[in-house]
Amino acid sequence: MDKYEVVRDQSKQWFQDWQGARSLAARTKFEALQHLDAHLIQFAKLMESRGTQVHWAASDRDARDIILGILRDQKARVVVKSKTMTSEEIHLNPALRRAGYEVVESDLGEYIVQLRHEPPYHLVFPAMHLTRGEIKEVFEQELHDAPSDDPADLTMVARRTLRKKFLQADVGITGANFAIADTGMISITENEGNARLTAALPRTLITLVGIEKILPRLEDLALFLPMLATMGTGQHLTCYNSLYAGPRQPGETDGPVNFHVILLDNQRTLLLADAEQRDALGCIRCGACLNVCPVFRNIGGHAYGTVYGGPIGSVITPHLRELQDWKHLSFASSLCGACSETCPVKIDLHHHLLQNRSNAAAPPNGRPQFLQQLAFRTFGFVASHPALWTIAGKLGRLAQTAHKLVQAGPLDPLRTWTKTRVAPRLARQSFRAWFKERQP
């Protein structure tokens, strides 16, 4: 992470005006979302004009069904995938495996976590939580091939295995970083060349795109590609930036014969309807907010059970899934604002976290439970009467001693709280008493 910070900052310096670039990016995304319907229609029309089949998926289940349908039609056996968080969002891999297909992740980091039967740990660096020793171990177990724990050797092992899969695969599945409306193109950025191979070699290509990935014009890439690389990995530009406009055209040497693009809603329109937080759909998944977040820098990855991590994940997950189930994410933040400060498309992340908190507490669903209300009312009453406060402080110590006898046991009325938490011991002497003693 230290190295990432250095190169990221160097790459920002490379721009004439990084802050200006952020504003332009935010404006572009604002306009893209403001006319999302028109852009999507144009995108789909152009794609279809070159022989691509465009599918519209309202939910994650629809998207899975469409993909399974295509695989059935193609009598596919082996599916090779390049990194796509959207496929994690729709839980595609388990569905494909249940249906009997062999699915191979071709991004090195994704491949490693796949061998470990884990979801990706980070938006951009999926296997960053593992040491080289752990990677060697999983290669030994799963591939029976791990000459040493040297990253170069391990990469070669993965390369050999993955190359074979590329040649075997009947179907390739990719995500998209951007969908260009005015030329009908898919833009993918990557460093390993695996997405390009996924899109070039198999007979059938499926690209899964969230509807918010739209950029109005091809020229907007001149801004977004270097910004994404700068914030994602600290590069000026990622090694491979590919654009796909359709399946193999007459006279072309290679490329898929069938090309399917799936436009996925899956609750994105709910977030679009929230005019205040709409800008969160402008996210380009660079991961910069989670790299600067004081919370996520210490506790990252799998701990949260969400597909999209970091501050952006905490903002959008309650919208994409269910507010009451995922509201805790918005509370796990110090609201320091480092995320909003760094976001290349200027999403007002920490204010959105605050707003999620207030939405979660708003009636009717967010009404606190009766006991919770009673507890806080009592606390408020006691805390605003100094005499009661003094008595409570003294009784509290006794109560704590008594509570020890039943703590976390079945008789403890507070057991849901105390079974995983220990309250600090109340002080023998209050500050007020201590202060009074010291008065001359």
Place this chain on the structure above:
Amino acid sequence: MNSRETILARIREALLQKAVPRHGSGLPSLIERHSVLPLAPTATETQLALFAENAVELKTDFRYVSDDTQLLSQLKTIATEENWRLISTHRSARLSTLATQLGANVVFTDGGYDKDELERCDAGITECDALVAQTGSVLLTNRSAGGRALSCLPPHHIVVASTSQLVPDLSSAMELLREK
């Protein structure tokens, strides 16, 4: 209502809620983009120098040759050093004859190829559409580079380009792409 209409209807309904543009409105113009993006030189010599500098930073082995004879001898040196046995390329005025003189068997990708054979190649040699000075990167298309996989599947990719193909920045590269 089919899913296309459902999604479009949801979008239109959502957009009835008006959002306030916080960072200005309207799509940025080319001039605005130019004012924030990394500088891009206009003179060919400066473009070449910048391209070389950026390309080397990306770990490209950049070599400048003044004519076809020098080009051939450079390629021969690389072919010998790396012990090329099988290479792939596509038919073009420059590459067709060049590739056959390197002492390796040649696979042409034009009109389709065997994937396994391409995978066995030691190197792929292609032309390109443009060299981007601002980033040190190379713009390729299906047509200029013998398809989608030739530049990517063999472990070694060699691009033969001329200085006339230099463009200052990504914006001009995108413009060029749009024309094609």
